[in-house]
Amino acid sequence: MARAQLRRYDIEDGQMDAFLVYWHKLIEQRQKFGFRVVFAYIDDTNNDLVWAVEHDGDFAAAEAEYVVSPERAAALIGAPQVMRGAKIGRATRVM
Numbered sequence: 001m002a003r004a005q006l007r008r009y010d011i012e013d014g015q016m017d018a019f020l021v022y023w024h025k026l027i028e029q030r031q032k033f034g035f036r037v038v039f040a041y042i043d044d045t046n047n048d049l050v051w052a053v054e055h056d057g058d059f060a061a062a063e064a065e066y067v068v069s070p071e072r073a074a075a076l077i078g079a080p081q082v083m084r085g086a087k088i089g090r091a092t093r094v095m
Contacts, residue, residue: 003059004038006091009049015082016042016049022079023049029071033062052091 011019027037030053040051055062066072 002054002056004052004054004091004093005059006052006089007050008043008087010084010086011047011049012082012084013047015080016047018080019049019082022075025075026072029069029075030066032071033066033069035062035066 009019030037033055034057035053035055038052038054040049042048043050
């Protein structure tokens with residue numbers, strides 16, 4: 001069974017396009033660790049990026065491996081510092 005995380009990133013006004021360029025680089029690296037994006041939306045009212053990511057195996061172990069990986073470190077180089085905050089939690093599909 002796939003395990004999922006729901007992620008909501010609060011981005012500074014006017015900085016979403018710059019953030020998305022960086023975010024796509026991180027997604028490419030996450031995919032190498034078995035993650036897949038289920039959906040991604042911009043909440044235009046609140047200037048948030050809202051997305052869900054799944055993994056079929058041990059999500060926590062894969063996340064721990066990804067977080068310390070050289071691939072992620074390389075993707076973080078030059079990342080825009082435009083995130084005001086984030087909410088990350090486990091998600092359960094209900095529909």
